[in-house]
Amino acid sequence: MFPERLDAPQAFDIAKAMLDGFNRHYQLFRSESARAKHRFETADWHGQQRAQRERIEFYDLRVKEAVQRLEKEFKAGQQSMEVWHQVKLHYIGLLVDHHQPELAETFFNTVTTKILHRTYFHNDFIFVRPAVSTEYIENSEPAATPTYRSYYPTRETLRDELVRIVHNFRLARPFEDLERDAGFVLEAIAARLSHVKLRANFQIQVLSSLFFRNKGAYVVGKIINGFSELPFALPILHGREGKLVIDTALFGEDELLMLFSFARAYFMVDMEIPAAYVQFLRSLMPRKPRGELYTALGLAKQGKTLFYRDFLYHLRHSSDKFRIAPGIKGMVMLVFDLPSFPYVFKVIKDFFPPQKDTTREQVQGKYLLVKQHDRVGRMADTLEYSLVAFARERFEDELLEEIRRFAPSQLEIGDRDGDGHEEVVIRHLYIERRMIPLNIYLQEAFDAGASEQVEHAVVEYGNAIKDLVAANIFPGDMLWKNFGVTRNGKVVFYDYDEIEYLTDCNFRKVPQARTEEEELSGEIWYKVGPRDVFPETFEPFLLGNPAVRDVFLRHHADLLDPAFWESHKARILAGHVHDVFPYAREQRFARRQQVANAEAVA
Numbered sequence: 035m036f037p038e039r040l041d042a043p044q045a046f047d048i049a050k051a052m053l054d055g056f057n058r059h060y061q062l063f064r065s066e067s068a069r070a071k072h073r074f075e076t077a078d079w080h081g082q083q084r085a086q087r088e089r090i091e092f093y094d095l096r097v098k099e100a101v102q103r104l105e106k107e108f109k110a111g112q113q114s115m116e117v118w119h120q121v122k123l124h125y126i127g128l129l130v131d132h133h134q135p136e137l138a139e140t141f142f143n144t145v146t147t148k149i150l151h152r153t154y155f156h157n158d159f160i161f162v163r164p165a166v167s168t169e170y171i172e173n174s175e176p177a178a179t180p181t182y183r184s185y186y187p188t189r190e191t192l193r194d195e196l197v198r199i200v201h202n203f204r205l206a207r208p209f210e211d212l213e214r215d216a217g218f219v220l221e222a223i224a225a226r227l228s229h230v231k232l233r234a235n236f237q238i239q240v241l242s243s244l245f246f247r248n249k250g251a252y253v254v255g256k257i258i259n260g261f262s263e264l265p266f267a268l269p270i271l272h273g274r275e276g277k278l279v280i281d282t283a284l285f286g287e288d289e290l291l292m293l294f295s296f297a298r299a300y301f302m303v304d305m306e307i308p309a310a311y312v313q314f315l316r317s318l319m320p321r322k323p324r325g326e327l328y329t330a331l332g333l334a335k336q337g338k339t340l341f342y343r344d345f346l347y348h349l350r351h352s353s354d355k356f357r358i359a360p361g362i363k364g365m366v367m368l369v370f371d372l373p374s375f376p377y378v379f380k381v382i383k384d385f386f387p388p389q390k391d392t393t394r395e396q397v398q399g400k401y402l403l404v405k406q407h408d409r410v411g412r413m414a415d416t417l418e419y420s421l422v423a424f425a426r427e428r429f430e431d432e433l434l435e436e437i438r439r440f441a442p443s444q445l446e447i448g449d450r451d452g453d454g455h456e457e458v459v460i461r462h463l464y465i466e467r468r469m470i471p472l473n474i475y476l477q478e479a480f481d482a483g484a485s486e487q488v489e490h491a492v493v494e495y496g497n498a499i500k501d502l503v504a505a506n507i508f509p510g511d512m513l514w515k516n517f518g519v520t521r522n523g524k525v526v527f528y529d530y531d532e533i534e535y536l537t538d539c540n541f542r543k544v545p546q547a548r549t550e551e552e553e554l555s556g557e558i559w560y561k562v563g564p565r566d567v568f569p570e571t572f573e574p575f576l577l578g579n580p581a582v583r584d585v586f587l588r589h590h591a592d593l594l595d596p597a598f599w600e601s602h603k604a605r606i607l608a609g610h611v612h613d614v615f616p617y618a619r620e621q622r623f624a625r626r627q628q629v630a631n632a633e634a635v636a
């Protein structure tokens with residue numbers, strides 16, 4: 035029943051305390067993100083990575099504080115449901131002019147669901163649906179920065195305008211030669227605009243804050259001409275002697291999707307109105323779900339909320355059934371999917387075979403490590419959920435049998451809500467993007483006689499491992515089935531239970547046998563420490579197929595040599611932070627210039 039009067043005084047106080055909790059959270063989140071600029075200017079790469087990692091924890095800390103305050107000051111758990119109903123209505127009122135209402139609603143949900151019983155998790159008490167619109171929010175304070183700026187160049191002034199665009203970010207570090215770099219960008223744009231008539235609305239729109247991640251800062255915007263819009267991003271890096279350079283120009287939806295991939299760390303962006311950033315980004319990448327854009331901006335809880343709303347909506351508008359995921363079954367994870375939905379669901383099994391010497395807690399620890407680590411475009415991000423309810427009739431019997439057998443502690447079937455419909459409740463699961471498992475991809479390529487596809491997959495596989503190595507990750511289990519192929523052909527790792535920091539491992543040569551018995555023994559006769567790795571021994575597991583072996587040895591034979599691994603380990607231990615380019619190296623202006631110079635000399 036809708037209350038005609040908001041007459042419970044404690045309801046307003048609770049709503050206000052909740053919003054104070056959120057405001058404190060966003061203020062801390064925002065200032066940490068804003069400090070990324072200074073860390074970039076001062077080349078504080080370790081600091082940047084630490085901040086990226088630590089910022090992920092902010093949300094849970096603030097939620098904990100808010101719950102404690104509500105319990106202590108208002109005995110929140112003992113309030114009647116009439117009061118809680120009014121709390122939500124007051125909160126909506128407080129959000130009318132708020133600049134992050136959608137995030138504040140999500141914060142309300144997280145706090146409230148920690149206090150109320152789950153039977154009250156519906157729209158009267160929490161924000162199952164958003165209540166306050168995020169459209170057209172503007173910051174009307176006089177000194178406020180707009181979400182994006184518009185520039186109106188002509189063909190003649192384009193280069194100067196490009197310089198001005200970059201200049202306006204006021205980076206406190208000189209460029210090597212900004213005019214020169216603007217010239218490169220101009221060339222790249224000219225290739226797309228030279229035969230096009232410039233229309234009255236020709237303009238460049240640029241988001242007002244830079245996007246920082248690892249050692250890069252990115253200008254993000256779009257070029258508008260007539261009815262066409264061309265998304266672009268300009269990566270700014272530290273070049274020779276620490277002077278800044280524009281490293282390349284990325285254009286179009288696909289190149290931006292690589293930059294904003296689910297397999298990379300989250301950006302640091304100073305935003306007053308995140309919904310406006312998401313709306314702008316969505317115009318650049320219309321196929322990327324809004325939830326993933328929030329996540330890429332570091333607002334992972336909002337990403338999770340939106341993903342779940344999209345998921346429930348999809349379930350209501352589909353009729354297919356959850357099934358065991360195609361591919362080789364995991365020993366640690368039980369994986370299932372819904373054919374019509376591009377994600378997989380992973381449950382940790384209750385017991386593992388002897389070769390998997392691990393525990394549920396350790397597996398969860400590895401997944402958390404990946405979440406906090408720089409995923410360098412090579413490790414899929416996961417969303418973690420507890421107590422997820424599905425309709426029983428949407429599960430294939432075979433899948434339920436599998437869960438009952440391998441993860442009984444995670445399964446509950448019953449009519450929790452008493453609505454006459456049976457539900458399957460999974461206690462804990464991870465959700466991640468579905469890819470084509472690399473073993474299946476390769477098999478399809480063999481079957482079709484597509485040698486180019488085989489070559490591409492094997493080269494990409496080695497590149498993926500090398501990127502992980504550079505990021506201080508030893509994947510542990512490198513079998514083909516533990517990697518997947520994304521929509522744009524990138525190979526990404528997804529099996530985290532044996533992951534280790536590279537710097538914690540010892541890469542050794544297989545010792546020379548001392549006796550004939552040792553040599554002929556099928557057993558491992560030498561002593562092996564828990565973190566000892568013998569790269570030469572990868573060969574028989576990975577390279578049984580001659581076609582694969584041939585490509586692998588041509589491109590990635592170094593992966594079988596302990597010296598390769600040890601040299602990377604030494605570099606990381608010496609404090610080196612690797613460069614990660616979310617684009618092909620050939621696209622770099624410096625690289626193109628080197629090639630051009632070499633050709634000129636020849």
Ligand SMILES: Nc1ncnc2c1ncn2[C@@H]1O[C@H](COP(=O)(O)OP(=O)(O)OP(=O)(O)O)[C@@H](O)[C@H]1O
Binds near residue numbers: 367
């Ligand atoms: N993101 C994904 N997209 C598509 N299929 C996937 C995905 N993640 C896992 N799978 C499928 O599920 C299987 C098991 O997943 P995963 O490798 O994570 O489990 P595991 O128990 O850790 O494996 P292992 O036994 O190698 O340790 C994979 O081999 C693959 O077939």
